[in-house]
Amino acid sequence: MIASRPKAILARLLAGSVAMGVVAVSPAAAQTTNNAPGAAAARTEVPKARPWMNTALSADARVELLLQAMTLDEKLQLTFGYFATNADWLKTPIKNWVYPKDGLPASAGIVPGIPRLGIPNQWQTDAGVGVASQRGPTPRLRTSLPSGIATAATWNPELAQAGGAMIGREAFLSGFNVQLAGGMNLTRETRNGRNFEYGGEDPLLAGIITGHEIKGIQSQHVVSTMKHYAFNGQETNRNNIDHKIGEQAARQSDLLAFEIANEVGQPGSVMCSYNRVNGHYACENDWLLNTVLKRDWGFKGYVMSDWGATHSTSEAANAGLDQQSGWAFDRSAYFADALREAVNNGHVSEARATDMARRVLWGMVSVGAFDTVVTGDQATKIDYSAHAAVTRADAEEGIVLLKATAGLLPIARTAKSILLIGAHADVGVLSGGGSSQVYSHNAPTNGLVVPDAFPSGFPGPKTYHASSPMKALQARTGATVTYLDGKDVKAAAAAARKADVVVVFGEQWTGESIDVPDLNLPDGQNALIDAVARANKKTVVVLETGGPVVMPWLGKVGAVLEAWYPGTAGGEAIARVLTGEVNPSGHLPATFPASLAQTPRPVLEGDPKLDRDSHPMGNYDIEGAAVGYKWFDKTGAKPLFPFGYGLSYTSFAMSGLTAAAEGKGIKAAFTVKNTGALQGKAVAQVYVSGAGWEAPKRLGAFRKVDLAPGTEQTLSVTIDPRLLATFDVASGGWRIAGGEYSVMLATSAADVVQTVKVQVAPQTLDRTGK
Template structure:
C-alpha cells in the first residue's frame, strides 16, 4: 500500500469522530493508577532520579535504564499474569483460582507492576471489537465495533484505524492499558467459530486492516496484542490440534499476514495460540517465536500466552514465551516460583530472564503506558455519541451488497408496507460470542435486549446489540413497517403476500470454542427464506453472520445484503444502506463457497471427543498457501461469491492500467470513474501472477476510492515485493524469479477488467522482505 489510500479517503466522514476519540484520551493524560505515580510526579522525581521517565529517549534506552534498577524478582514479576474476574461472575471458579489484588472485576487479567519504579500494573481487557466483559450479572457496558471480518470487508485502512482508536480510548478510560485485540488468523476453515474476529483469507488485506486497528489502539497508550500466533484456524480441539505445514507455505500465508500487521501496527505484544504447529505447542515453539518473530522480523515486544496455553516453564521460556497469562487456566503457575527456580538453577539463563522483562517493558514504554498511566474506570467521560459514529461508519462501509434486482434497493419511496421477518430485527442486531463479547452501552438491562438463547455458559450469552433495524427504518420511510419473528412459516408467507417489500433477516451465531457444523443458516431459516421468496418476489435478505454461508434460495430472492455482526450502531447502518442514505461499498474479504465439497477439507479435521492429552493432526499442506480464492483458482471450482466481490447503487469503470518494474517491486496506475447517477465508493484491486506460485494469482494491492457521479481519479499503487516472490527454505529468504509477471486490474478475484505484463529481473530480498 502507498499513501494514496489516505489521500483518497480523506473525504470520509469518520475523521472527526476519530479525532474526538484522540482528544478525549489526550485530555485524560497524566493520571494515576493504583500503583504508579502521576506523569507529573514522575517528571518531578526525574529525569535526575528517574531518568527512564525522560520521554525524549528511545524506548530501548529507557528500558535499559529501568532494567539497571530492577532486582531479579521484580523482572520475573512482569512475566506472570492472573485471571482477574470476580468469583461471583463464575459459575464454576477455576481450580486453585483466587481473585488477585488490584484486579478489575470482569476483566481478562492483571500483571502486578513495580510501584517504586513507576511501572504500573498491566490491566488486561478482551478483545478485538471493544472493551469486553466476562459473563456475569453486572457486565461493563461499552461501544462495540462490528466484527473484525466486517471491518476487513470495508477494505479501508482508515476506518480500521479509527475503530482501533475508538476502542483503545474506551479501554484506557475504563482503566485498562493492555487490550487483547488484533486477531489475525487467516480464514482457512469457513466453519471456524472465531472467523468473525479475524480479517479474512488474504495475507495482504488481513495484515493491512488488522495492522491499522492495532495502530489505532496503541495511539491511546494501550498495548495491543496481535493474535493468535499462529495457525489457529479452528476451534474444534483447539487445545490439542497439531497443524502441520511446510515452511514455504507458512511464510507465504498466515505468517505473511502477521508480518505485514506487525510492520503496520508495531504491536507491543503478540499472543501465542493454543494449538500445536508442526509438533510443538505454539507457546513453546522455538521456530515460531525465536526464529520467525523475534529474529527474522525483529519483533521487540513480548509474547504472552493465550489463557490456558502455557504448558511448561523452562521449555516455554527458552522457546520464546515471555509472559504466562491468565493463571489459573493452565495446569500450573509455570512462570511464578517455578520460573524463579529455573533461573536460579540455570535451566533458564539470567540473560533470558532479563530479555523477558525487557520485552514486557518495551511494549509498555513504546505506547506511553508509563508516561500516560490509566486512572481506574472513568467510563462517565466516554463520548458515546462520537464513538457511535465511528462504529456506524465501520458497519456501513463493511456491509456487502451481494445481489440487487434493479429497482428493489435502495427501497423505493413508493413502498407503502414493509414487512421485516426474523433475527429479532425489531429489537437489535446479532453479536458474536465468547471472550470478545461487548455488552451494549445503550441496552436497557445489563447489555441484553433479547433473552439469552444460549444459557448454558461460554461462549454465551447469545447477545443482540440494542440497535433496532425496524425502528431505524421507521424513522426513514413513510411506509408502514411491521415485524414477525418467522417461527410460524405459514403466517410469515401470508403476511409476505400482502406487503410491498419483505426483508428477511437471516442469522448465524458463532462464538469462541465452537465451530459450526456446516455453512447452512441454522434453525430452518433457509426454508423460511425460500417460502417467503415464493410468496413475494420483492424479498430482500439481510444476513448477520460470522463468515461465509450457503444460499440455496439465492436465485429466488430480489436482493441480498451481508451485514456480518454490525456492532452497537448496526441497526442504523443497515437501515441507512437499505434506504440509500448510504451507498453500500463493502467487498467480501473471504470467498463464499457454493458447497462444503469445494473446501480443502470437506470434513472438519479433529475429533472433538478426544481428551486434552490427545492431539489430532491437521494437514494444512493440503492447500498450503493457497487459501480461499487461491484454492478456488487452483482447483477451478466456481464459488457462490468470489473474494473481493461487492455491488453498489452506482456503477464504476476502471481502465488505463499501466505497470512498470521499480527496483524490487512494481508500480502500477489506473483510472477509476463513477459512471452512475449517485456518489459511491468502490474497491479497486490489483492481482499479480507469476510462475511457480501456490496459485494462479495473488492480491497485490488495493484502494478504496470515493467518487461523485461523473468524477474520476487516477490511482497509483506499489506492490509489496513479497507478493512477487516465493520464500526459499534453503536460503531462508525471499526470491523474485526472472520473467514476465501479469498485473491485473479487477473488481473481484473473478472479475478482471484489464491486464498488462511486466518483466522482472531475478532478485533476492532479506528475511523482512526488503
Template sequence: MSSTSSAARGALPRYARKLAATTALTALMAFGAAAPAVFAQTSPAAESTASRPWMNTALSASERTALVLKEMTLPEKLTLLFGYFSTDNQWQKTPVKNYVYPEKGLPFSAGFVPGIDRLGIPAQWQTDAGVGVATQTSPTPRQRTALPSGIATAASWNPKNAFAGGAMIGNEAWMSGFNVQLAGGMNLMRDARNGRNFEYGGEDPLLAGVITGNAMKGIQSNNIITTMKHFAFNGQETNRFTIDHKISDQAARQSDLLAFQIAYEIGDPGSIMCAYNRVNGFYACESNYLLNEVLKQDWGYKGYVMSDWGATHSTIPAANQGLDQQSGWAFDRSNYFEGALREAVNNGYVSQARVDDMAGRVLWAMFDNGLFDNVVKGDQADKIDYAAHAKVTQTGAEEGIVLLKNTGVLPLAKTAKSIVVIGAHADVGVLSGGGSSQVYPIGLSPVKDEFGKGFPGPKTWYPSSPMKGIQARTKANVTYLDGKDLNAAAAAAASADIAIVFAEQWTGESIDAPDLNLPDNQDALIAAVAKANPKTVVVLETGGPVVMPWVDNVAAVLEAWYPGTSGGEAIARVLTGEVNPSGHLPATFPASLDQTPRPILEGDVKLDNDSHPHSDYNIDGAAVGYKWFDKRGAKPLFAFGHGLSYTTFQLSGLSAQASGKSLTASFTIKNTGKLAGAEVGQVYISPVGDAGWEAPKRLAGFEKIMLKPGKSGKATITVDPRLLATFDSASKTWNIKAGDYKVILATSATEPLSEVIVHLDAQTLNVKGQ
C-alpha cells in the first residue's frame, strides 16, 4: 500500500471531487459494511455571482479566495483567525475567567469561529473528534455513533474501512450542525503508556499515515474540514503543556513527520492542529521549523494551522512563525489573536501580507471543502440513519479485533453447555477512551462513572453487551460475575465449560498509564481463573499494548481495543465464529517496559536550570516500535503486524523488481482452510549492505484480501520511494543508496515467509519524495 502523491490531487475543489471519493465505500461491502445512508446535501442557490464573484463554483479555491480577500477589512480578516470554546460555563462551579460564550456557537462543542454575513462567509462550527461527534462536559450530551478507537481502525490494516468510518462520522457531524471536525490523530506511538494512543494509528509511518489519511478523506467527503493533529511529537500526556522533545531533522523526517506527510497527501486536510509540547526548544505553535519550513514550504501545504486548545502562547512570534488561527479561547492565558494581533499589524510587527496569508489559508480550506456552497443547516440529528451507521462501526470493530493467541478454544464450541463471563461490565457494555474525543452513545452509559475526578472522565461505557451477544449465538448457559471476588470467580470458572475474562485498561487525554499492567488487580483475576479452568479466554479492551504475565496459562487472547458503540456485538460475533478475526497489531506489545526506549517516562528532567522538562527522542530517533526491537534484538510479547485467524492462509509467489525511482512487489494469498477470512500480506524492505537506515528493516507495503475457502488473490504493491531512502537535511532530499535490497513477504515484523533480492540504482528525490 503506498500513499497518494500530492501531485495526483486535482485543481478542482474537494466538493467537486466528492462523488468519486465516496464511491470507494462500495468496496467495503465485501467485508459486510453498510454505507452511510445520508451525505451532505446541497444548499439553495447562493446569491448572484455578479455581486459576489467568489461564489462562482467554476473558479478554483485559490481564485475564489483572492476575490473575497480583497473585499475584506482588517477586522474581518482577523475574525477568521480567532476561535472560541463553544461550551457554556454557566452550569459549571468555576467559570473560566474573562470567558464569553459565543452567541451563535453550538453548546457543549469544541469551538466556534464567527462568519462574516456581509460577504457570505459562513461560520466555523467545530466538533471533536476522530471516533465521532463528541460532546464536551455537559449535563445533556449529544448521543451519537462512535467508531472503534483510532488504533482499532489501524489494526484493520484496511484503508477502505478507515474511509467508510470517516464518511460515517463526517455525515453525523454535518447533520449535527458542524463543518469542522477535529479529527486525524497522527502521532506515532513512541511510548505505549501514552494516554492518547487509542486516538492514533500505531507506530509505523506508512500504516498510520495511510489509515489516518483515508479516515480524513472520508470525513471531508461531507463538506467538512478535518484537522490533522497534533503537529508534532505529542508523544505523551505527562507534562504535555511544557515538555520539550529533542529530535534531529533526519530522524523526524523519517518517522513522525513522514507519517504526517503521508496522511496529508492522502487526506488533504483543510486544517492542521499544532501541539501543546515544545520541539527542539520552541512551542509547536511557535515553531518556524514545523509550521513554516516543513509544513508550508517543503510540503506546500495550502490549508491553515490552528492551535490546540490552550497551545497559543504569544501574538507576534506565533503569527510570524506560522500559526494561522488561535483556537478555543479562553483556554489560553490571553486572547492573543484578537486585539493584540490587530495592534501588532498596525505597528508593523506582523505584516499585512502575513495576515492576508493567514486569512487566505482559512478561506481556501473553506472553499476547497465546499463550506461556502454546501452550507451546514444546523442540527438535523433526527435524520441520521443510526441503524446503518451502527453497521459501519460494527464492521470496523470486527475488522480491528486481533486474535493474539488461540489453542483451539475459539471459536466458541457449539457444544459448550456453560460459559461464565467475568469482569469489565461485559454484561452491559464495552469501554471507550476518555477526554475531548468522548462520544456519548444513544441511551448513554449503562455504568456509573467510576473515575469520578472530572476530566478526562466520565469513564464511559457503550450499551452493547458482549454477554448478550454470546447468549444470542450459543445454546450454552451464560452467566456473569464482576470479578471483584477472585475466589468466587475461580470457583465459577471451575464449574463452567469455558471461562471468558473481559479485562480493561481505561486511558484518556491528559494522563498516561503508570505502567503496562492491567489495573485494579485484573492480572491476578486472570491468573486465578486460568488456574481453575484451562479453557480460559481473555478479551482485552485497552487503549494500547499491555503486558500479560498470565499469557502462557490461558487458551486464547483477543485484543478488542475500544470497539465503539456496536462493540459488544462485534466481540460476540468474533468469539462465536460468526466473523473470522482479521485484525493485525499496528503496534508492538512489549514483554516488559525494560524493552522500550524509555522505561522511565521522561518529563520530569530539567536541563540547565530551565523551567520546563525535557525528553530526548534521539534515543530511538526514527527507530520507532518494531524498528527499535529489531535494532536491539529484543523479542516482543506480540510483534507488530501479528494477528491470527480461524482459517489458514498460504502466502507465496513473491516477486519484485525495480520500477522507476522505486520498486514493485507482487505476491499471492490463498485461503487453505475451511472458513472464509481475510489476511494481510506485509512487505518489508531490508538493505543487504549499509544504507544508513535507522533499523534493519521497514514496512514498505501491505494488502488485505478477503477470500473464500480454496480461493486465491494477488496483490501488487508499489513502494513509496521514501521508504527506501534516507533524508539529507542539508540538501533537503531523499536519497536511495545503490545496492541490493531484500524484499520480505511476512505476516508480522517477526514472521517472514519468503524473500527476494532486488538491485536498486542510486536515486535522489526532492523533499516531497518525488
C-alpha cells in the first residue's frame, strides 16, 4: 500500500540519496572547463583553499566569501544562459565569452560555471511534472507526475512534496541541477492552454501545493524555479499582451499565491513571464521584481527570464532581472558583452552586477548544489518502480468523482463485460503539450505510443503515456474488457447496448503557446458520449483534460471521473479507482463553469483588442482579486461544478466547528467522521467572510484526513492573517478592518456545513502579513 502513504514515500526519497547514486563530490573534481556532464570520467583537480566550501557556514556567508574572489567577468558569466543545442551559436561569436562545448542532449539550457573557483555549471531542464526532453529521434525517457492541476486536486501537500522530490531525484540523476518547475498562475482564463501546469484558482491552495513541490525538488540539491511571474494567464499573444490590474487586487490574488509558495518552498530562482503587467514586460518590471519580490518578500534567489522574455540590457538588469536564460530565443544577447559594456559605462552599477551574481550563487548554495554535485547522466540508477508508486499515488488522489449514480461505481465484480471507448484507452493516457512534455520511460524509444497523433509540431507531438487503462482493468476484473476507438458513433452505441458497463474516455488536449477555443470536448466527443449514454444508462465518463470543460451530456450518464492528465502510471490509477481498489478523494482546484458566459471574459482578450500603446490588452480589473469561485459568489452564477467539489465511495459528516481569534489570525477546530462503509479521505475546507472584500468569502484553510469506517478525528487549522485582511496600497501593508467575521466549514465553495461568528480586533500588518 505504498501508494496510499505519502509520508512513507517522501521519507524513502529523502533518505535514498546514497542508494540511488547521489554522491558528494567537489565541483572541481566533477567538471573541467566546459566539460559536458555526460563525460565518462572527470579530471581530478586539487583545489586551492576555498573557504566558501565550508558547509558549516551559512549560505549568505559562503556566497560573500566567493564574491570576494571573483572578477567582474566571472560574475557576469553567471547572468547569461545558453540554449543547450548548437542552434544557439552565433555566426559572429560573442566577444570574450566562453562557449560550453555542448549541453546535455535535448535539455533546456546551460549557464557555464567557473571551474577556477569550484562553481558548477548550471544544467537546466524543463519542467514541473518531470524531466522533460526536447523532441528528437530518441528523446530522454523519464517518469511523469500527473499535471499540476491534478496534483492540486489532491489537496495533499505531502503528496506534492513527495512528487517534487521524485522528479528532483530524476533531474539530478539525469545530470541537471536546475529544474524549471514550480508553475503557479491562477486560473483566471479557463481556456488557457497551460492551466494543466498550474495549481488552480485559489492563492492559498495553489501557493501551498506548489510551495511543497518546490521544497521536494530542492531537497535533491536541484534549484527549482517558481514561475511564470506574474499574471501569465493565457497563451494567446503571450509575448505581447499587457495585463492591467490594480495593486490591491494583484496583491490579494496571483501575487499572494506566489508569496505563499515562496514562504513554503523558498525557491532558489523565480522565472519571470513573457507578458507585460501594467505597461512593462514582466522581466523588466521594477515593481514586480525589485519592489514586491525582492524588497517586500525578501527573496534572496535569482530572477531568470523565460526563454525569449528578455527585451533589454540596462532596463532589465536595473529592474531586477538577474539572468538572461536561453538567449537564442531572444532578439539579442542582452546580458553578454552588452551587459559588461553597460557596467563599464555606468548604466548598470557594479554593485548591481555583483548582486546579480550573489543571487545566482545563493540559489545554488542554498540547495546544496555546490556540495552534492551533478556528475553527468546516471539515469541507470533511477528506481523507476519506486517512482511509479509516487506518481500513481498522486494520480489516484487527484482523480475527482464528479457524479455517481448509486451502484454504478465502483464497477461491480458481477459485471461480465466492460466496453471502453475513445481516447486511445487501449494503449495509454494523455499528457499536456509544450516545454513540460515528459516522454515516459516505459514507452518505445521515441517516447510515442500513438505515433501519428496530431499535431506533430510544437506544442506537440500530442503524447500519450504508455499506461493502458484497458490492460489495467483486464488485470483487475474477471470481466471481458474490450475497446473501440469511437470514431464510428453508431457502431459504438450499438456495442454499448450489449455491455454490462461502458466507460467512455473523453479527452481535451491542451498545450503551451495555444489556448483552447471553447470548453467543449473537441472532435465530436460530446455527440459520442450522448449517443453511448442513450444506448446504455450504465455509462461512466472518464475525462482527461487540462482544465474545466462543459458537459452537455451530464444528465444522461451514470458517473463522471475527472482524471486530468494522470502521468505515467495514470492508466493503473484510473483502473484502481474504477474498480474500488482506491476510493476517490480528489476535489476540484478550479471551478467548472456551466458556460463561458459565466466567466469574466466570455470572449478571449488580447486579439485583436489593443491598449493605447498598441499592445494587446487583458483587463484583469474586471474580476480583480475575485478569481474563480469568488467571481461566481460575487455574480451569483451557478457553475457546473464548484471549486472544492468532489465525491467519495463512502460518506462523511463534519461538525463541531469552533473558532476564535488567536494572535493575528483565527484558529478553528472541527470533527470529521466517516459515516460510510468504506475507508476514505475527506477534504475539510474552511472559508472565511469579512466586510468590504472582493467577494463574499475566501478559502482560509483546509485539511485532508484518512478515516476508516465509523472513525472520526478532530482537526484544527489556523487562518493566515492575510486572508482576513485587505492590502492597503497607501501604507504598503495589510490591514484587518476588525469586527465580526464568519468562519464556515464546508465540503466545497458551494456547500457550507456549519458557520460560526468570530470577533476580530482591527490590526495593521506589515508587507508580509506579520
